Amino acid sequence: MFSSLVLAATLAATPAPRSAASAQTVVHVPKLDAMAGLTAFLERAGTHAALLRPSAWRTELHPFLVLDPTKPESLSAFGLDPAGPATVSLRADGRVSCMRVKDTKVFQEKAAEAMTAAGGEEAKPTTSKGVTSVSAKRAAGGVMGYALKGQEVCSFGATDEGGGALLKESVKLVGKAPAADARLGKVAGVAYLASGGTVVGLDGSGSALKVEGTALKLPLPPFQARGTSPYGTMKPEGMLFSRVSVTPAGVQQAVGSLRSTIQAVCPDCPKEQVRTVADTVAKQLTGNMLVNMDNVQVRGSLRAPEARFFAVRQALAAEVTDAAAVKSALAPLGNFPGAKTLADGWVLAVKGGNVFVRLKGKQLVVGNDEAVTQATVAALPETGAKLERAADFSLDPKRFARGLDQVSLADVLADEQLAALFAVSSELGPLLERSERITGWMDSAPGGAHRFSMTWLLPEAK
Template identity: 85%
Template sequence: MFSSLVLAATLAAAPAPRSAASAQTVVHVPRLDAMAGLSSFLERAGNHAALLRPSAWRAELHPFLVIDPTKPETLASAGLDAAGPATVSLRDDGRVSCLRVKDAKVFQEKAAEAISAAGGEEVKPTTSKGVTTVSVKRSAGGAMGYALKGQEVCSFGATDTGGPALLKEAVKLVGKAPAQDARLGKLPGVAYLTSGGTVLGLDGTSSALKVEGTAAKLPLPPFQARSTSPYGTMKSEGMLFSRVAVAPAGVSQAVGSLRATIQAVCPACPREQVQSMTDAVAKQLTGNMLVNMDNVQVRGSLRAPESRFFAVRQALAAEVTDAAAVKSALTPLGRFPGAKALADGWALAVKGGNVFVRLKDKQLVVGNDEAVTQATLAALPVTSAKLERAADFSLDPKKLARGLNQVSLADVLADEQLAALFAVSSELGPLLEQSERITGWMDSAPGNAHRFSFTWTLPAAK
C-alpha cells in the first residue's frame, strides 16, 4: 500500500513531455518561464564558449518560429504560453516541437508568415476531428507544418521523406494527454535532456550550473556507499581529486583496468605473473580508493601508450584489509625487469618513466610520478571519516584547460580520441580558464547504471 502511494506521488510530480516516438534526443522544459537562472548561466558561459551561447541553440526550439524563453514577449507575440511546457524531439527524419498555445488565432497567423518566409508553399489549414493541421513542402526540400488541438500545438520540420510521418506524429501527440516520465521526476531541474540511456536534469544561476542525471553503460565499476572512508578528510589540491567506494563486484574491474595500463607500458613484465599478482592484491582491497591527478605534462606524442600514461602526473591509493598479505603478493614485482626495491615498496622502470608501488600501513599507493606519489602518501590521514556519497570528485578547470592545450595538432590528425579532446579544448578551453571549480558525486543506480551530479561554478557575477 505504502509503495503504491509513493509510486503514485512520484508519477504525479513527474514531468510529462510530449515526446515523439523514435526520438534520439528529447529536450523537455516543464515551464518556459522558469528558465531564467539556467539561461543566465549559459549567457555568461557563452561569452567564453560559443556552443553554450543561448543564441546558438534558440533556433532549435522551433522548426520555423523564432522564440526566446528568456523573453516572454517573443512567445506571446507568436500566440504561445510563456508559462507552458515545451518539448523538442530530434529524430532521423526531422524534429517535432510541442508547446502550449495561448491564442490560437495569433499562432496560426504567425505560423503562416514564418512558413512562407522559410520558403514554404501556400499555407492551407485543414481541420478533422478537432485537430487543425498544416503541412507544406519547402523550396529547399523537406516539409514543415503543425498539428493544433485546443491549447496544444506540435510543429515539425522534416527531411525530404519525413513529412507524412512527422505530421502523423504531431497529430498523435496533440490528440492525447502526455504520459508522465518517472525518470525525470527523480531528478531536480528546470530543463531535462534524454538521449539513449542518459537522462539529465539542469538548473542554474548566473554563477553556477547544476546537472544531475543517470547514465547506463558508463565504463565505470559499480559503487557502494560505506560507513567511513580512510580518505574522508582529505582535501583536493590538484587537477582532479576523487574518493570512491567500489562495490565488491567492481573491485576486479578496477584492478583489471590498472593492470592493463601498466602492462601496456611494461611489455617486458611477465604477463602471467602480473595477472596472478594483481588478482591476489584485488582480494585484499576493501573497495575504498582515491584518485589524485596533480597536473598534465605531455612529453612526446600521445599516440604512444607510455606518453599517454605519463602525461597525467597521478597516484592511486587503495585501502587493504591485510598489509602483510599484500606485501607478500607484490614480492614478485621485485624480480621484474627494471625493478628497484624501496624502503616501503618498489620502483619499476618502464618506457617513459617509473611506476611506484608503495605501502603505508593499510594503504597501497601506485603512482607514475615520484613527487605526486610521495605527496599522496604524506597526505593520507590517520583517522577515517564518513563520505556523503559512494564517489565524489573535485576538478580544477584551469589546470584541465592547460592540460587540454598540450594536445598537438599532429596527434589530433592521427587519432580520433585525441581529436575529440582537441575539440573539447577548442570549444570549452576558454570557459574552463574562467571557471572556479567543478565538483560532483556519483552513485550506482539500478540496472547497472550510475547516478551522478556536478556543479560548474563561475566567479561571482560583478
C-alpha cells in the same frame, strides 16, 4: 489514503513531455519561464564558449518560428504561452516541437506567415475531429506544419519522406494528455535532455550550473556505497581528486586496467608474474579507492602508451584488508627488471619513467611521479570519515584546460579519442580557464546504470 496522496503528488511532480515516438533525443522544459537561472549561466558561460550561448541553440526550439525562450515577450508575440511547457523531439526523419498556445489566432497568423515565407506557398489549415492541421512544403526541401487542438500545438519539420509520418505524430500528440516520464522524474532540473540511455536534468544561476543525470553503459566500474571511507577527511587538491568505493567486480575491473597499463609500459616485466601479483592484491582490496591527478605534462607523442601513461602525473590509493599479505604478494616486484626496493615499497624503471608502489599501514599507493606519490602518501589520514556517495570528485578546470592545450595536432589527426579532447579544448578551453571548480558525485543505479551529479562554478559576478 495517505499513500494515495503521496502517489498523486509524485506523479504530479514528474515531468510529462509530449515526446514523439521513435525520438532519438528529447529536450523537455516543463515551464519556459522557470529557465531564468539556467539561462543566466549559459549567457555568462557563452561569452567564453560559443556553443553554450542561448543564441546558438534557440533556433532549434521550433521548426519554422524563430523563438527566444529567454524573452517571454518573444513567445507571446507568436501567441505562445511563456509559462507553458516545451518539448522538442529529434527523429531520423525530422523534429517535432510541442508547446502551449496562449492566443490561437495570433499563433496561426504568425505560423502562416513563417511557413509561407519558408515554403513559397500558402499554408491552408484543415480541421478534423477537433484538430486543426497544416502541412506545407519548404522551398529548400522538406515539409513543415503543425497540429493544433485547444491550447496545445505540435509543430514539425521533416524530410520529404517524413512529412506524412510527422504530421500524423503531431496530430496524435495533441489529441491526448502526455504521460509522466519516470526517467525524468529521477533527476532534478528546469530543463531535461534524454538521449539513448542517458537522461540529464539542468538548472543554474549566474555563477553555477547544476547537472543531474542517469546513464547506461558508462565505462565506469560498479560503485557500492560503504558510508565510511579512509579518505573521507582528505581535502581535494590537484587537477582531479576523486574518492570512490566499488564492488568486488569493480575492484577486478580497476586492477585489471592498471595491470594492463603497467604491462604496456614495462614489456620486459614477466607477464604471468604481473598477473599473479595483480590477482592476489585484488583479493585484499576493500573497494575504497582514491584517485589523485595532479597535473598534465605531455612529453612526446601521445600515440605511444608510455607517453599517455606519464602525461598525467598521478597516484592511486587503495585500502587493503591485510597489509602483511599485500606486502608478501608484492614482494616479487623486487625481482622485476630495473626494480629497486624502497623502505616502504618498490620503484620500477619502465619506458618513459618510474612506477612507484608504496605501503602505508593499510593503504597501497601506486603512482607514476615521485613527488605526487609522496604527497599522496603523506596526506593519507589516520582515521576515515563518512561519505554521502559511493564516488565524489573535484576538478580544477584551469589545470584541466592547460592539460588539454598540450595535445598536439599530429596526435589529434591520428587518434579519434585525442581528436575529441582537442575539440573539447577548442570549444570549452577558454571557459575552463575562467571557471572556479567543478565538483560532483556518482552512484550505481539498477540495471547497470550510473547516477551522477555535477556543479560547475564560475567566479562570483562583479
